[in-house]
Amino acid sequence: MRRPLRSIMICNPAYVSAYVLGVAQAMAMLGHWHREISVLADFDRVSRQLEEHRPDIIWTHTVPWVPREAPAPGWGYLDLLSEWRKRGSRVLLHDGDPRAATRHPRDLSAAFDFALCNHAQNRIDWKIPTVRWPYAAMVQREIGEPVNALRCGLLFAGIVRKDDDLYSPRTDVLGLLRERLGDRLAVRSGVVNDRMQAADVASSAQAVLGFGRPEIKGWVDTRVFQYPGAGGVLLHDDAAEFLVPGVHFVEFKRGSTAEETAAGVVEAFGRVGHEEIEMRARAFAHVQAHHTWRHRVESVLNLLGVA
Amino acid sequence: MRSLMLGDCEHYASPYMRGVSQAMGLLGHPHAEVSIRLSAKDIAQRIGMWKPDVLWTHMLLWSPTGSPRVEELIQIVSAAAKAGARVIIHDGDAKPSTRYPHDLSAWCALALVNHEYDRSAWRVPVLRWPYFAATQKEIAKPVTSLRCGLFFAGTVGGGIYSARTALLDAIRSRGVDIRIPEPGKNTIDRTPEIASSSDAVLGFGRPSVPGWVDTRVFQYSGAGGILLHDDVQGYLEPWTHFVPYQSNSAESVSEAIARLSTLSDSGKMSIRQRAFAHVQAHHSSRARVRQVLAQLEMA
Numbered sequence: 001m002r003r004p005l006r007s008i009m010i011c012n013p014a015y016v017s018a019y020v021l022g023v024a025q026a027m028a029m030l031g032h033w034h035r036e037i038s039v040l041a042d043f044d045r046v047s048r049q050l051e052e053h054r055p056d057i058i059w060t061h062t063v064p065w066v067p068r069e070a071p072a073p074g075w076g077y078l079d080l081l082s083e084w085r086k087r088g089s090r091v092l093l094h095d096g097d098p099r100a101a102t103r104h105p106r107d108l109s110a111a112f113d114f115a116l117c118n119h120a121q122n123r124i125d126w127k128i129p130t131v132r133w134p135y136a137a138m139v140q141r142e143i144g145e146p147v148n149a150l151r152c153g154l155l156f157a158g159i160v161r162k163d164d165d166l167y168s169p170r171t172d173v174l175g176l177l178r179e180r181l182g183d184r185l186a187v188r189s190g191v192v193n194d195r196m197q198a199a200d201v202a203s204s205a206q207a208v209l210g211f212g213r214p215e216i217k218g219w220v221d222t223r224v225f226q227y228p229g230a231g232g233v234l235l236h237d238d239a240a241e242f243l244v245p246g247v248h249f250v251e252f253k254r255g256s257t258a259e260e261t262a263a264g265v266v267e268a269f270g271r272v273g274h275e276e277i278e279m280r281a282r283a284f285a286h287v288q289a290h291h292t293w294r295h296r297v298e299s300v301l302n303l304l305g306v307a
Numbered sequence: 308m309r310s311l312m313l314g315d316c317e318h319y320a321s322p323y324m325r326g327v328s329q330a331m332g333l334l335g336h337p338h339a340e341v342s343i344r345l346s347a348k349d350i351a352q353r354i355g356m357w358k359p360d361v362l363w364t365h366m367l368l369w370s371p372t373g374s375p376r377v378e379e380l381i382q383i384v385s386a387a388a389k390a391g392a393r394v395i396i397h398d399g400d401a402k403p404s405t406r407y408p409h410d411l412s413a414w415c416a417l418a419l420v421n422h423e424y425d426r427s428a429w430r431v432p433v434l435r436w437p438y439f440a441a442t443q444k445e446i447a448k449p450v451t452s453l454r455c456g457l458f459f460a461g462t463v464g465g466g467i468y469s470a471r472t473a474l475l476d477a478i479r480s481r482g483v484d485i486r487i488p489e490p491g492k493n494t495i496d497r498t499p500e501i502a503s504s505s506d507a508v509l510g511f512g513r514p515s516v517p518g519w520v521d522t523r524v525f526q527y528s529g530a531g532g533i534l535l536h537d538d539v540q541g542y543l544e545p546w547t548h549f550v551p552y553q554s555n556s557a558e559s560v561s562e563a564i565a566r567l568s569t570l571s572d573s574g575k576m577s578i579r580q581r582a583f584a585h586v587q588a589h590h591s592s593r594a595r596v597r598q599v600l601a602q603l604e605m606a
Contacts, residue, residue: 003499013339014349028328031442140335
């Protein structure tokens with residue numbers, strides 16, 4: 001006789017995070033009662049919703065580094081989460097951040113049980129166990145039908161900016177690809193996040209481009225799971241141990257300069273076409289079998305002993 | 308399918324919003340909620356970002372204090388409908404006349420109503436859609452701190468609640484151990500433990516309202532609770548799935564409790580199990596949401 005788990009995600013609803021979407025999908029599919037609470041809501045509404053829901057598990061996103069628009073400070077959330085831990089909730093921190101050093105180098109052991117990290121970086125300051133927990137694909141039963149309005153050659157979807165060390169290297173490569181591929185390159189960036197359209201985009205683009213960050217230990221690009229898991233052809237330079245080159249994705253070689261990397265991408269894009277349909281099917285089957293959000297969430301529930 | 312609920316989700320623990328969220332998730336569709344109390348600009352931004360195939364709404368036409376004007380909200384959902392979303396409104400309101408007697412056909416695909424009052428003014432398909440139970444795999448283990456004789460969760464006081472408040476007083480004066488949560492403390496998310504930990508749960512119908520069904524008819528029975536009710540509208544069988552009593556009669560409630568107490572533990576457990584199985588099979592959130600998707604030919 002077991003009741004469904006009550007689960008809360010404290011998150012920023014103005015940001016369509018793969019993690020937030022994935023946990024919501026997986027918890028619901030596993031039969032648990034999951035809700036999201038906005039970190040942008042007044043703090044008393046946050047407290048009250050927690051009181052009503054009495055969560056067994058609290059997932060957090062952008063906590064304790066809350067967005068500027070949030071009415072309550074990060075330390076307010078740490079106090080609140082500590083209180084709920086004392087009441088028996090299990091509280092999880094998520095760190096998908098591709099930065100060598102954390103933005104919050106403090107003891108978090110009162111507020112959190114575990115940190116779920118999309119990297120293998122040292123987070124010893126937090127004084128809580130960390131688990132390497134890469135991104136994943138949304139659960140999908142079949143590959144979506146291509147959508148004419150989304151048809152394109154090589155697609156890149158993500159942040160493009162020159163003023164940030166995190167994004168300027170890939171922005172340089174995209175600039176060169178724009179020159180070499182012309183309108184065969186489509187870049188979806190700016191204010192509209194297309195994560196909700198991944199199922200349509202994956203099947204409509206000839207290939208989707210992603211970049212790894214080999215300099216960040218254990219970090220895996222979300223696109224490694226997102227697009228192959230939706231039946232897309234992925235061009236990538238670092239799928240870690242999760243995908244097999246030539247079987248589940250098309251590998252390109254990262255060069256020591258933007259020019260070399262762009263040349264690698266153009267060469268790899270030229271290889272798309274052979275076995276394209278088979279690769280879509282293999283990638284979809286593999287990722288859906290091993291790397292969906294359902295798998296990731298089940299691993300956390302096992303870790304917490306509540307599966 | 309991308310699914311979004313625009314409603315009073317930060318202030319109101321509505322079984323409709325909870326159930327749709329749960330069922331869409333169980334059916335494998337990404338679903339999120341947007342607070343109707345955000346600014347019109349933020350609501351439009353969230354809807355634009357999510358690009359829903361189906362847009363459920365809660366309190367859209369009688370929006371709560373602090374939300375944009377109804378006209379602004381309609382403008383936003385109309386734009387979503389033009390972009391391809393199927394927009395749904397929900398009317399759990401037991402009022403003979405709607406508070407918004409206007410043509411909705413330009414943007415609304417379906418109205419879900421928990422009654423049989425006339426809503427032809429809307430000029431959209433109307434589906435009688437009673438409340439439901441949250442989907443649960445099994446009956447929860449009882450919790451000692453929640454054990455009680457009779458549990459009632461709901462508003463008490465004057466107006467439309469005066470009759471049931473008087474009845475609760477009369478039942479209590481007969482020595483029945485009734486537990487009522489403090490005003491403002493919503494217990495919907497603890498339904499599984501409350502249902503299994505209470506000897507019985509009390510609910511009241513509104514037989515004068517055509518087709519209206521109390522949410523407790525499904526909520527507690529579907530969690531394995533023993534429901535005492537006066538008007539289940541034919542959805543449950545007396546002494547098979549619930550314990551009947553006569554409307555407005557404290558004596559009838561006392562008699563029903565007395566008769567229930569004569570049953571063996573296994574007899575009581577049989578009622579719990581039959582109710583749980585029946586409601587979960589036919590009146591769960593998943594069953595109701597499937598019905599809506601079939602109606603919209605989106606199943």
